Amino acid sequence: MRASIVSRPLDVGALLAEVRHAGVGAIVTFIGTVRNVNAGRAVTGIEYAAYVPMAEQELRRIVEEAASRFGTIDIVVEHRVGALELGEASVAIVVAHPHRGPAYEASRYIIEELKRRVPIWKRESYVDGTREWVDPTAPAAVGQPW
């Protein structure tokens, strides 16, 4: 099992190779990518920042929780920080399990918990040249001036 914050492009092939094991019957891969629109605004790119030591610790905890709840064989998670272009992968979650059902469930658990409690932030750049830190807790999805 591994959970890392990285500052280079994600190599999903390398992550898949990392979880290969004779007992694996299903590998579920989730990849989060940079979308060109958020809350109705045209996005040109996203800069991700993290409190790296805590983000890695919290991600590891989430991975351990998923492993114990769903009985996975192996899990690898990487989240990228830095400036990302449209379409680039910001997060990759690879779950290996003997069966597909719990593999999907573990993958879903990890991404939802990641979004809820891992200290990572993103600043979107918009077509009009402005940029803003995204606040998922704001009443309007985007719009806080800081």
Add this chain to the structure above:
Amino acid sequence: MNVTALLFASYADALGRSTVALTLSPGATVLDAIEQIRELPGGALLPAEPLVAVNLNFAGVNEPLASGDELAIIPPVAGG
């Protein structure tokens, strides 16, 4: 006692810095530290009770601090 506060993302932008060295009275809590930070220029943009972590673990605002602690003030997270 000395405590280092870390600011991130929108909070770092608000104060124009990513670390604040705090001098607190013995027995001071997270809330006391936040009060000091909110008195700095731009600090009023921080919520009165933000999400915080002490030494890499989420903590309550009433938690007491110890000298040498690393206090992280955590804006709403947006990973993924």
